[in-house]
């Protein structure tokens with residue numbers, strides 16, 4: 584966790600970043616924390632092939648593909664694209680996924696909505712070939728994957744104790760919500776380890792009601808499956824700020840990219856346009872409305888996503904070319 588002095592001055596709060604973008608190079612980002620537990624289960628169950636899914640530039644799919652290669656598991660990625668008949672050329676995350684030998688199955692947005700069917704079909708294909716398949720849900724966001732961020736909350740408690748001069752001042756942990764597993768794990772971990780902080784999430788797709796439901800379910804399942812000695816009140820404990828999905832999932836607006844550019848120039852910290860960039864834009868906008876709403880300190884979880892930046896070349900070039 585790092586303190587960012589110049590951005591803190593701009594924002595009027597003490598601004599810290601938890602550098603989960605530095606969990607590795609190829610395995611960078613939040614997904615590896617969840618995969619640590621999910622892939623251990625796959626290995627324990629003697630799987631030969633792991634299947635997972637995501638968007639065209641899924642960070643989760645890339646991390647799964649690379650971790651699978653390290654574990655000598657086959658990997659099949661079910662990726663959503665507007666027209667599967669003319670699939671996109673590999674770039675960024677999909678390039679890395681293909682490079683490590685993952686099989687990529689492109690599906691339409693409609694098929695993706697019923698991905699349970701696609702998972703069944705693809706898994707059956709491997710079973711027929713005599714292999715043992717293991718299905719990892721979108722984002723590894725389930726009760727098992729939640730352990731990644733339960734552990735991260737424990738780590739954050741240590742970070743906070745060693746970095747904060749005045750532990751009594753109020754703290755808000757800010758995190759992006761894409762499939763909900765990171766938020767769910769953090770909330771569970773915060774309760775289990777009595778973290779002295781609010782957890783506020785910004786959703787980058789769907790809406791608040793959807794994620795209260797999704798996150799609430801992951802928490803409930805983890806609590807019952809692992810007999811965790813805590814309770815989660817869905818409406819009170821799950822804090823989501825909606826309103827920053829912008830142009831839609833994985834669609835950026837110049838004002839969001841400018842905000843990302845400002846942080847890059849001031850601090851040399853690079854966010855991604857799909858997740859952390861939108862959350863940071865949301866945070867900055869909210870602080871402009873009410874500078875005190877998050878208390879004295881903000882801990883921003885940088886969940887990674889750098890490779891996704893490279894599919895925004897066009898927009899970024901327009902932003903960078905003139906007037907500089």
Ligand SMILES: *Cc1c(COP(=O)(O)O)cnc(C)c1O
Nearest residue numbers: 642761762763765858886887888
């Ligand atoms: C997947 C992802 C998120 C969202 O995490 P979830 O657990 O899916 O909610 C945030 N940031 C980045 C960079 C991601 O790849």
